Amino acid sequence: MSIPAEKEQISLPLEDARESLKSSPMGSNPDSLDGLSPVSELLNSPSIPAIYTDVNVVPEHVKNELEQSILNLEEEIAQLRLKRRSLDKRRREALNKILDIKGSIRVFCRVRPFLLTDKRRIHGPISTGSEKIVVQLAGIRKEFELDKVFLQQASQDDVFVEVEPILKSALDGHNVCIFAYGQTGTGKTFTMDGTNEKPGILPRALKELFNQASLNNSHSLTFSMSMLEVYMGNLRDLLAPKSSCRAYGALTRCNLNIQTDSKGLVEIEGLTDVPIPDFATARWWYTKGRRVRATSWTSVNEASSRSHCLTRINVYRCGDASEAKAEVSKLWMVDLGGSERLLKTGATGLTLDEGRAINLSLSALGDVIAALRKKRSYVPYRNSKLTQILKDSLGDGSKVLMLVLVSPCEEDTGETICSLSFAKRARGVESYREFPEELKKQREKKIMLLEEEMREAEEECQEVGNEIQKAEILLSENKRLFSANYGLIEDEVKTPMSTKEDLKEATGTPRNSKKVIKRNLSNSQPRFMTSTVASRQRQGAAEKEIVGRARSFRSGARSSIHFPASQSLSYSDLRFKAILQNSNRKSRYAETSTLLRESPKCNGLDTKLDTLPQSKMVTASDPNFRVTLYRHRRRKSDII
Numbered sequence: 001m002s003i004p005a006e007k008e009q010i011s012l013p014l015e016d017a018r019e020s021l022k023s024s025p026m027g028s029n030p031d032s033l034d035g036l037s038p039v040s041e042l043l044n045s046p047s048i049p050a051i052y053t054d055v056n057v058v059p060e061h062v063k064n065e066l067e068q069s070i071l072n073l074e075e076e077i078a079q080l081r082l083k084r085r086s087l088d089k090r091r092r093e094a095l096n097k098i099l100d101i102k103g104s105i106r107v108f109c110r111v112r113p114f115l116l117t118d119k120r121r122i123h124g125p126i127s128t129g130s131e132k133i134v135v136q137l138a139g140i141r142k143e144f145e146l147d148k149v150f151l152q153q154a155s156q157d158d159v160f161v162e163v164e165p166i167l168k169s170a171l172d173g174h175n176v177c178i179f180a181y182g183q184t185g186t187g188k189t190f191t192m193d194g195t196n197e198k199p200g201i202l203p204r205a206l207k208e209l210f211n212q213a214s215l216n217n218s219h220s221l222t223f224s225m226s227m228l229e230v231y232m233g234n235l236r237d238l239l240a241p242k243s244s245c246r247a248y249g250a251l252t253r254c255n256l257n258i259q260t261d262s263k264g265l266v267e268i269e270g271l272t273d274v275p276i277p278d279f280a281t282a283r284w285w286y287t288k289g290r291r292v293r294a295t296s297w298t299s300v301n302e303a304s305s306r307s308h309c310l311t312r313i314n315v316y317r318c319g320d321a322s323e324a325k326a327e328v329s330k331l332w333m334v335d336l337g338g339s340e341r342l343l344k345t346g347a348t349g350l351t352l353d354e355g356r357a358i359n360l361s362l363s364a365l366g367d368v369i370a371a372l373r374k375k376r377s378y379v380p381y382r383n384s385k386l387t388q389i390l391k392d393s394l395g396d397g398s399k400v401l402m403l404v405l406v407s408p409c410e411e412d413t414g415e416t417i418c419s420l421s422f423a424k425r426a427r428g429v430e431s432y433r434e435f436p437e438e439l440k441k442q443r444e445k446k447i448m449l450l451e452e453e454m455r456e457a458e459e460e461c462q463e464v465g466n467e468i469q470k471a472e473i474l475l476s477e478n479k480r481l482f483s484a485n486y487g488l489i490e491d492e493v494k495t496p497m498s499t500k501e502d503l504k505e506a507t508g509t510p511r512n513s514k515k516v517i518k519r520n521l522s523n524s525q526p527r528f529m530t531s532t533v534a535s536r537q538r539q540g541a542a543e544k545e546i547v548g549r550a551r552s553f554r555s556g557a558r559s560s561i562h563f564p565a566s567q568s569l570s571y572s573d574l575r576f577k578a579i580l581q582n583s584n585r586k587s588r589y590a591e592t593s594t595l596l597r598e599s600p601k602c603n604g605l606d607t608k609l610d611t612l613p614q615s616k617m618v619t620a621s622d623p624n625f626r627v628t629l630y631r632h633r634r635r636k637s638d639i640i
């Protein structure tokens, strides 16, 4: 049979796809995906000649094989996804068990190094191990056991390494609270925020979250951020636009209400929640919030924090497209106000009030943690704003890390004992270290096994993720190849349709499946982007032309028709897909893409709206007090 020149052009898409597939990772190494039947195998098969000059003469079995290969790949991908999901579940369960064995409330202690400003460098507390601290006061020796003790020489790195596992819990869907507690000037802010040279937990955590999000191929993770401070029992939004806090009418921004829904979920009405798509943005907002934080002068610490500063990262965790809603978990990082004894700070007036307010809320926090530890039926969350805000992040299923910061100085020993007593109370008396030696060993062994299991699951999950990626590349190549060569002709050959029917199908009117497509079109676009009558007419004409071309192409009137590779592959238009779908009813590829489009977008911010509690229990602050407070606030940022 002689081959007209234009027929060779028709075959170009197939040849292009063949070439691009060969140069793709799978094409160059088709064996790397076990169990899948790559199209490259098909292409290398002797049954397919090097170049098809006319799609109509491509043997039917080649087309069937290609179709089968696509179906197999889709099946494989679905199964691999299931496998990844179950591996991820295994990893999460192992991590959860580890944290449960270690205790869902963990308490670390960090001893601050001596500072130049410390007058007498006489050691107060003496650490006698990595999990024990001994303090002597007036001949009385007090011993405190903790989950970890960081000595004076411990770096920010050393601290962060121990904090990391709890961050993973937040990514796994648990609510997490990390607190820095301690006397003024012991390094709470240094540990949480750090400096540019020695960044603390917060900036490191932000970086780590984005790092983990990029590695996690089983879920898409997105984040948003809020910062607020609790000052004298009032809440202030640290990320609110400046003007809104200064204007009288916007005072509510500075006195936010805490709302609890019927399920116990807490939301702070009107709190600014900014999306943080990357670390740079997160850092920018965080620096902004820090600058606003209220500080004032006391005789103990020249930049003493007179408030509790709370940073919340909302983690939106979304599986594959079939999951309608993202799971939301909260990661709170809290730099608590100094827990100083008021006489010592020499505080008077407002500073004294600030100190009192801080101490009251710290004591309320201690009560809540102790009640949770003892699994009491009543937990006194309502005793302070701080505990009301954290209500849904301190209870069941949540993880708490309390970092107790202490001074190394002898003169601070009294304060140090107070702080460590708080830590002891938070840890609870049922500490595992009071268990018999044998039990402790069993526990250590169990943790080791679980850690091993977690690592294995993590590695396998990574491998499966890579396999999915490869299979997806291959699948899209197969689909491209198929639609480039057979997409428009299959139905015509098997079930010829009238032109009218073709057009109806193309515009998506009569059949159910097409209705889906039509609905998608309107759903997936904002109203201003939907087609007008005129554009629909133009669209209709274009579709007629495509169908007409396809028909004449198939019926042998090929003289003036060809679809160059670029054209045949760049039709992303949904209507064009509808035509393809109709002309290829047997195939489910077009439908798959439609369904994917239909599934809700996994966007943290979209989801956030859904997750906001609807029924509210409002706790309002006294408005008179708010105004007074607003006028009298002293901030270091104001002074500067």
Ligand SMILES: Nc1ncnc2c1ncn2[C@@H]1O[C@H](COP(=O)(O)OP(=O)(O)OP(=O)(O)O)[C@@H](O)[C@H]1O
Pocket (backbone or CB within 6 Å): 111, 112, 113, 115, 182, 183, 184, 185, 186, 187, 188, 189, 190, 191, 301, 303, 304, 305, 306, 336, 337, 338, 339, 405
């Ligand atoms: N581990 C450390 N290494 C070096 N310097 C430290 C360390 N911890 C604290 N400092 C220094 O001690 C001083 C007081 O620390 P910081 O402001 O963090 O205390 P704080 O507990 O947050 O006080 P406040 O409750 O009053 O806000 C700072 O100058 C800080 O740089």
